Amino acid sequence: MTVGARVLLLGAIAACCFAAAAQVLxxxxxxxxxxxxxxxxxxxxxxxxxxxxxxxxxxxxxxxxxxxxxxxxxxxxxxxxxxxxxxxxxxxxxxxxxxxxxPAVPPALRALLLICVVIAFGFTIARDTVIVTKVLLMWSAFTIVGVQLAASPVEDVRRTMICMALAGGLVSLIAIATGGTQTLVGGGEIVTNRAQGSFAQPNVLGFFLVMTIPIAIVLATQGPLWLRGVMTAAAAASVMGVMLSLSRTSLLGTALGFVVLLLWPPFRKLAFAALAVLVVFSLVNAKALSQSHQIEVVTSRLGTLGQASTVSDDPRLEIYRTVPGVFAEHPWLGVGEGNFSLISREYGLRDLDGMPFDHAHNVVLTFAAELGAPGLLALGWLFFAVGRLVVGAARTRGDPVVGALGLALSAAMVGNVLTSLGDYPPRTNVIAAMFIAQVGLLAALQRRAQAPMRSA
Structure with missing residues (x-):
């Protein structure tokens, strides 16, 4: 054995010993x-x-x-x-x-960078600076990741979207496996045993699935047969998961996402075929469906949105009436990112269990209270920039390479509009990360779709 080989062998043995010692420690x-x-x-x-x-x-x-x-x-x-x-x-x-x-930073991600800067200013006024630090760290990291995704090739975009669809399916399977019999309380305003999957709250499960269901549906029509089968299973499980979550805004957001997907001809054909099958199935099994407990739970839950008593008693209304006053008293920098719960009790805002509200149950109002006027301006820029991406995806939906993928991401974002009206999804980091990642992916697809136009 040569001297060099002996040195290499001794080095390998030393590295293994070091690794073993580190593992024991x-x-x-x-x-x-x-x-x-x-x-x-x-x-x-x-x-x-x-x-x-x-x-x-x-x-x-x-x-x-x-x-x-x-x-x-x-x-x-x-x-x-x-x-x-x-x-x-x-x-x-x-x-x-x-x-x-x-890489070049798309306008939507520049708006997110500006939001991070506004959050940083919150150190000067926030009562709890630890939560400001954590949100700033996480959202800054998510934005950096979004910028990198915006420069990704289509192959990486597709693989990342496959992972999103799989995650939605897996979380839904957990929700289905761990769920119990759901019981209506108060005519559907409260339901026991709502599914939450691996999340801490049923609404978060709904928010996540709104962002994955359109992707799974589109991917179920593309690629090799085995992938279509997996994506079809993921889509079916995710639809069941969002139904079991009984998140009203998520159910409506999913439906709105389906409306966006109707812009894509293959989905229209699939939707009409599925509707025909559903009509025939309903006629044949009308009695069984009328006695279905789960259908009763879902319809009763959605029906509460049209009940005047339910709407008037919703504690969100008191938040919506109070937050403008909070903004008027803290117009420049708000009360600090994540600090809404610390000041909500001072304004008499408490949930049914007596605990202070963690946010204003609306994205715009939460930004207004926590980040003030600069936060609202940055949020407006974000809405405008993301809106342009969505419109661009709708215009390029016929692109054979990226059209369907862009429309799937657009459907997820449009569906999020409804969830953001009655709740604050970004409070959960994984939801904020998914949204920012999808913004980056949509920007990458838009760049790819516009490349032939520039070369022409």
Missing amino acids: VMAQLGASAGFVLPIAVVVGVAVVRRPVIGVQLAVLAVPLEYFSIKLGAFGGLSVSELLLLLTAAAVLLEWAVSGHV
């Missing part, structure tokens, strides 16, 4: 399970540094693990998805530093 400090996770984390870390888009895809696939979190002192717990996105953002920054090149 980790197991001693954090528990036996951490020792098994460490090698996986190293492999994932290397893969993400080499190709950051892998980090985004793994983070999306890890959404079903939202049950679990890692405690990090005052920052509370971070989920696997959040940790992967932070790692991806760090890898992207390293790549930009090494290459000396930052």
Whole structure:
């Protein structure tokens, strides 16, 4: 054996000994399970540094693990998805530093960068600066990831969308498997055993599925047969999941997403065929359907939206009446990102259980209260820029390469409009991350669709 080979062998043995010692130390400090996770984390870390888009895809696939979190002192717990996105953002920054090149930033992501700047100003007035720090860190990381996705090739965009559809299907299967019999209370205003999957709240499950169902439906019509089968199963499970969540705005948002997909001829044909089958099935099984407990629960839940008593008793109305006063008293910087719950009790805003509201149950009103006028201006810019992306996707829906994918992302974003009217989805980091990632993906598709026009 040559001297060089001996040195290489000794180096390999030393590296193995060092790795084993590090693993034992980790197991001693954090528990036996951490020792098994460490090698996986190293492999994932290397893969993400080499190709950051892998980090985004793994983070999306890890959404079903939202049950679990890692405690990090005052920052509370971070989920696997959040940790992967932070790692991806760090890898992207390293790549930009090494290459000396930052991709072009689409207007929608510039608006998100401005929102992060406004959040940072909240340190000067916020009572709880820890939550400001966490939101600023996470949203900045999500925006960096979004910028990188906006420069991705179509193949990476498609793979990332497949991961989103799979995540929706997996979360829905968890919701279906862990759900129980749902019971109407108060005519449907309250329902027991609402499905929440791996999330902390049923509405969050609904918000997530609004963003994945259109993608799964479109991908179920493309690619090899096995992929179509998997995407069809994911779409079916996701539709069942959003029904079991009984999130009214999510159900309506999903329906609105279907309306957007009708702009795509293949979906129109599929929708009309499915409608015909549904009509025949309903006629044949009319009696069984009329006695279906789950259909009764869903229809009664949606029916509460038209009940005057339910609407007038909704605590959201009191929030909507009060928030303009909060904005009038804090017009310049608001009360600080994530600090709404700290001041809501001072204005007499409490939920039915007596706890203060975490947000204003409306995206615009929450921005107004927490980020003031600068936040509203940045949000308006974001709405306008995303709207242009959606309109552009509708115009290029006939593109054989990216048309259907862009329309799927547009349907997800339009569906989010309804959920944002009656709630505040971005309060959950995985929802904010998904939205920003989809903005980046839509910008990448728009760039690809416009490339032939520029070359012509």
